[in-house]
Amino acid sequence: MQKLDSIIDRFQNQFRIVAGIESCEHILAGYLRKKQIPLHEVNPRKLHRFKEIYSLTGQKDDRYDAKMIALYVLKNINTCQNKKIRNEESSRLMKLNSNLDILKKDRARLVKSFKKQSTIIFPLFFKVF
Known part of the structure; x- marks a missing residue:
């Protein structure tokens, strides 16, 4: 969390930061809410389809998934819901x-x-x- 904190603090003044996440019930979602970062919930099925269209490699690791979520939110920022976290x-x-x-x-x-x-x-x- 400290590393994420430093990244957010470094770029928050220069860029508009938004976050994409598959499930808003995760502890990270609450953390991002406290930092007042808009959170967009991404449907895993739509993301899977997006990954198939964007890349044929079929990679399955967390870094690749994070990049795909970021790209999906970037390309669909107007259609993604800004999720109100409970x-x-x-x-x-x-x-x-x-x-x-x-x-x-x-x-x-x-x-x-x-x-x-x-x-x-x-x-x-x-x-x-």
Whole structure:
């Protein structure tokens, strides 16, 4: 973060700095928000298609992906959304809500499996009741 801080401080007065990121739920997004840098969320599928059109090399490393995100945001600055980032509490609440949905689905699956297995193991019990 210190290296990023020094880069931002060095160029902030000379250039308009914007950031592109695939997910605004990352810790880096909160950091950039505190630095008041406009953050553009990039759809990973659109980015993948953009990489296919721009280059046929098919490289898969973080530096190349960062360059492609920067190029994508640069070429599509008017169509990319300046994403309003949620604060930490609402992000945690969203994650908890997502986990709750997963637990509900798991519970329903386990109850269904239990009923199926118990009818096989105790067929007489289920005929009576």
